[in-house]
Amino acid sequence: MRAEALKGHLDGLLLATLEDGPLHGYAVKEALREVTEGRIDLPTGTVYPALHRLEGAGLISGTWAVANGRRRRTYRLTAAGHAALSDQRAGWQEFATAVTFALKARPWPATP
Amino acid sequence: MRAEALKGHLDGLLLATLEDGPLHGYAVKEALREVTEGRIDLPTGTVYPALHRLEGAGLISGTWAVANGRRRRTYRLTAAGHAALSDQRAGWQEFATAVTFALKARPWPATP
DNA sequence: CCTCCATGAGTAGCATTGCTACCTATAGCA
DNA sequence: TGCTATAGGTAGCAATGCTACTCATGGAGG
Structure with a gap:
């Protein structure tokens, strides 16, 4: 996973991660790692400040x-956190859709 | 679209955008805007430095x-650009999958 | 004629953000 | 005794996109 990819x-x-119930910082890091099967394994220097x-x-x-x-x-x-999470989910959907679309190979978009 | 979301x-x-053929800077910006139906509309101060x-x-x-x-x-x-684009596509897939999964509501993951 | 807008390129400086590299501390195991 | 996992923390760095400008041409509208 590229480092800067996560930004934002x-x-x-x-x-x-906290939606399922209260967790302490270290547990948040671990839960996120387990849920994503190790794909998102954040250093503590990222988690605590965040x-x-x-x-x-x-x-x-x-x-x-x-x-x-x-x-x-x-x-x-x-x-406010619950509300922000909703916003984040919606924002992510929109963002992911746009990027996936833009990144898609467009063989010959101008030649029908 | 949140501003920082794009980072990385x-x-x-x-x-x-350049995969389909050569374009000048301004055209890249416009093409990206059109392809994403206005969802990704970058300021020129982002495009040219990039x-x-x-x-x-x-x-x-x-x-x-x-x-x-x-x-x-x-x-x-x-x-090298073609190769980098391949990497970016693969990286995006992996990243998007992980984030989508992590962001998903997990009603009761620990209670089967 | 003058002004505004779209096109086209550019830069300086800022703000945000995640990471590296550290430090401190406890519990348990070799 | 030392190592590892758990638990929390910070200082400072590097990257990156954005804001807010500058400069320039060509065409449309008043």
Whole structure:
């Protein structure tokens, strides 16, 4: 997976991962990796700042907890987050359709 | 179409547009707009630098010409450009599949 | 005649964003 | 004792598309 390909689509993926229920940061990363069968395996240096961004934007809310002697920050979608996820899904559909179409080989578009 | 969504995918779109035959910069922009029915309508400040990048990378080659008193730079795909386009197509397929899957609502994945 | 618009090319500088490369800490296993 | 997985974090970099301009020609409308 090319590195820059993800730009602009990460937020939606994180939100979608949190849609199923609250998760802490590391679990988000793992869930995304498992769901995509390893195709999207984000470094922690990508995940944590992104979650902070989303929290700052009010799309998710985090709370500290402790489990197994380790501190965790558990995130859940806010109402705004659910709405944003809807937008992201719609935006992705439109984007993917346009790119797929534009990328398609057009053998002889001007010769019917 | 969100602005940042395109990041990392622009090159492939431009290469695909040039696959059908040589075009000058402005025509590339117009062709891409028409092919996608206006969904991808790039500002010239995006197109020209991108074409320069692609030319610098050896994926396209440009030659100056004059038509209707206006100077044009006509670009065509190089062999490397054709190869890069193949890679872009494959990469896009993989990326789109992964994102579509990850973005999909997973009602109860853990409860069979 | 003058102005506006489409065509055609270009650049400087900005903002965003994901990544690399680090650091800290605990639990468990070899 | 050290390594690995888990868990969270940051500083700074590099890439990339966009905004907002500049310059130029030709044709249409007033």
